[in-house]
Amino acid sequence: MTEPLPSMARGACPALARPMLTGDGYLSRVALQAAIGPAALAGLAALALRHGNGILDISARGNLQIRGLTEASAAALEADVRALDLPLREGLAVEWTPLAGLDPAEAVDPRPLGATIIAAARAVQGELAPKLSVVIETGGLIRLDHLLADIRLVAAPTADGLRWRVLLGGTAKTGTTLGLVADGDAAELVGGLLVHLSTQGPRARGRDLEPANLPASLLALLSSGESTVAESPAPPFGIFALTAGLHALRVALPFGQMRAEDLAALTAQAARAGILSLKPAPDHALIAVGSRTACEALELAARAAHLLVRAGEPLAEIAACPGAPACRSARLETHSLGRLAAEQAPLLFDGSVRLHLSGCQKGCAHPTPSTLAFAGTEGATHLVFEGKTTDTPLKRLAPRTEAAALSALSELMRLERRPGETSRDCLLRLGPRRIEAALA
Ligand code: SF4
Structure with missing residues (x-):
């Protein structure tokens, strides 16, 4: 880490390389682009104990955060996390369901489009706002409708094939609808919007863009269409079925926080039970994927750790x-x-x-x-x-x-x-x- 640690202003993000100063020291975010195995999550819990104050968050957007760092330990943490060789999300935040590819209710697997958008973002020459995000919503069991996004793509299957409804700023309810884009043009449109944002200055956000002032080449990719937003169902709690005979266990952390020792114990139990992968998820949740038997064993351990395992818990x-x-x-x-x-x-x-x-x-x-x-x-x-x-x-x-x-x-x-x-x-x-x- 070469830059001095900043006390970050609102609008900045506590990424791994740019920790944020909070009331209990520096906080670093470990944003994962994909699920990881129990041993890898145990490794992160161990690093939270070694370098921080032993408290971990899972944020409302589903990112793991390690608290209680010093300037020196934040730098050491970054090096140690990188040595774990995890699927870290670098650069622009492009977010999709943590169940991508396994969700029986999703309209389409968002990962191929997401990967193309990430590549397009890397090619943007100008500077983008640090908190800029792109959300890809595919209508599955875990929705991201309530998350703020600068650019949001919502899968809209039609008789003529898959379209994406495009919104700027806000949530799925409050964002400004730009129109529909064909599946094959979606990455080009988002890439163009990112380039356009980069020309508006390093603080420009999706909500700042005036649809009428967008470049004609981007407007030409859009068509008008249905713009109502279906109510987002509450995400399931506990155990539920996925594709390919797999099951998921979704639990939530009270107030989004957990002690690193407890997370380490939970990952050990997950490994013993045969859980295949774990992923921090939106709404301060943790999702485990494996067989039904493995999920049932982990659910018992989650209850013992006082995690929230069913809907309706106050x-x-x-x-x-x-x-x-x-x-x-x-x-x-x-x-x-x-x-x-x-x-x-x-x-x-x-x-x-x-x-x-x-x-x-x-x-x-x-x-x-x-x-x-x-x-x-x-x-x-x-x-x-x-x-x-x-x-x-x-x-x-x-x-x-x-x-x-x-x-x-x-x-x-x-x-x-x-x-x-x-x-x-x-x-x-x-x-x-x-x-x-x-x-x-
Ligand atoms: S963590 Fe809570 S108290 Fe601290 S700045 Fe945020 S809202 Fe305020």
Whole structure:
């Protein structure tokens, strides 16, 4: 590593060669382009123990992050990770389902197109924004619809063959639809968009592009067409069938974090059970692939390690950043509050509510809106309803009254929720005034 370690601004990424300074030291990202074997993941857990503070994250985008590094140990970590010869993602982030090629529901295997786009990105001469990403969505069991993307391709099978719906910026719901592109032209279009972005300056993002101002050669590749977005199903938890007689086990890390010792123990169990591969996955998840018997054995080990193994567990509905004391920007102990919320406000968590607990207003754990967001600030915790941590709060709570507020909202559900109504629908029906009154 030749560059001095930066304290990175919002908009930058903690890649392996450019760690980010956080409240508990430097954080390095190990982004994998493909699944790896249990022994390789055990190797990463060992490096987290050797060089960091023994805490690992799996981020909302499905990247492994090693925490608690120093400037020197981050450099050593980079060298040691590279020596493991893993399928590291370098350069532009081109993302697709972690089940690519094995998903019985996917419209097409995204990897060939992804590889062509990665090659096109390498050929771009100018500089691209560090957080630039391309998402390829193929409609399988694990969707990436909720991830922000500068350029998004959504598989759109038609009677005339495969097309891709192209969006700029935002999520699948909020991005700007450019139109449809034929499968054979998709890589050329994305490559052209990347070249065009590089001419707009090193901070240019997909959301900044005006469709009408794109080069005519790119617009000529597009046609108009259906632009509605189908609702994205929740990703499956636990064990489910893949193609080729294989099965997958999908578990999630509470608050996206795990101790390296626990991950090492889990990988040892995975190896004993005969698991073929493991992949950190979006929404702080880990996906194992193998026989059904191997997945069942690993599921027992995951339960013992207190990982989330089924839908509906309250902790699975809570997004929380490391918070205090791990992050020096934090004004809220997010993890202890999250565990209290799961215990003391059970009626809130029926699968409809997304609770976001953020140490500060930056909102690292969940940049998009959530049903309820708590954000620590100097002197008060902001409670935002149906918004992002930076939105105007419904209420400013005194420090250490957040758990009581969540209990009050759970009690509100007990009193007000109608038969068949979800918690979120109930909150929306009651509206901000009734919710605020319940917190008084
Ligand atoms: S959102 Fe959380 S992790 Fe991000 S800077 Fe704020 S306190 Fe730190």
